Amino acid sequence: MLHFDSAWRFESPGSLATPVAQEFLEIIGKLALGKQQVFEHFKRYFASAYGSVASQSSNASWAYSDLQYALDEAAKNAPLCINAFYTACQELNDGPVPNHELVNRILARHEEPYRIEPPNLIRLESGQPVTRPEVPASLAQQAQDLIQESFAESQRLLAEGRFRPAVQEILWLLETVSTAFQGVSISENSSIRGKYFNTIVDELRKKNQGTALDQIFGWLKTLHGYLSAPAGGGIRHGMDLKEGVATSEGEARLYCNLITSYISYLLAEYHRLTAAPAGKA
Structure with a gap:
């Protein structure tokens, strides 16, 4: 019993x-x-x-x-x-x-x-479920399906009490979504040249220095860096066996909520950049 x-x-x-x-x-x-x-x-x-x-x-x-x-x-x-x-x-x-x-x-x-x-x-802890990211129609259907499936998988793992895999899944989705910016024009004479999360975010941040976007991308990198560090969140590169701390339920829910919000923000920014006339981004 x-x-x-x-x-x-x-x-x-x-x-x-x-x-x-x-x-x-x-x-x-x-x-x-x-x-x-x-x-x-x-x-x-x-x-x-x-x-x-x-x-x-x-x-x-x-x-x-x-x-x-x-x-x-x-x-x-x-x-x-x-x-x-x-x-x-x-x-x-x-x-x-x-x-x-x-x-x-x-x-x-x-x-x-x-x-x-x-x-x-x-x-389980009460609270409103996280809203699914709104995926721009300009993305290929395969990409739209991948985003929705990965989000659903993270939520399923979270509900099952598998906290670290849940955060790993949503962190993977964040990095995957960032690759949509490859080749996207950010000004009249430049476009995103990076291929990986950190370089892509750095380019977006540089383009928006001194603005709210600059701060938002900075927070995003800080969270990503913490979760990647073995002595930090220990999600992406393994957990430090001596100093690492296992992810609790409350922390996992917070990470998933935050990362999902950032994913939604990135998708909205992607839509803004790709929908804007050349040179007006």
Whole structure:
């Protein structure tokens, strides 16, 4: 049994998303292989979650139907339902069962704000989700798809509690987006010649010395440098084993939010430069 906020037992913090319950049911079906005793096993745990006692069904078909009812009732309280499913899996002595990582992936896929960190079930920090970067239509469709897919992957990793990979993914996306500026005109007689993140940002910053853009690009480089340093964020070039500190959940969310904001800003600046008439950037 998982440990969680005892208040959830008496007042539901919210119901479980229907697609999550459906995935739980599908997994149970794969585990049962038609065996009534497996349906009965899970039915007992779900019934207990909503304060009831399950009675034996007359056959496997009725056991499955009764299981569906018990799951639907338990799903009215998301954390108790998650606990019932996970605990029932761990207590099932009938072959391999899903581990907590699989359950977390299901929860993250459907944006359920819970995560299992054995022996605990925790509720994720509240807050508005990060807005997806608005990708300029002038970018090739392949580039647009890559940006959206990478952003979604970072958010999925973050929801699963894989904080360092989540920041790594969004940092990779930042560096990737910066390459869109290669060859872009920044004045009547010059264009971006750099091929890598630091040189590209340096050229953009030089063009805008003394302006807000200069400061913004400076902050961007500072964040990138810190996350790259082994004794700093330890995200890009590995973590210093003696001085490095693992990324916490709060830090990971902050980094992802900041980097996503910078990505959106870079994309807007790219759109401004590429949409402007020659010599007017």
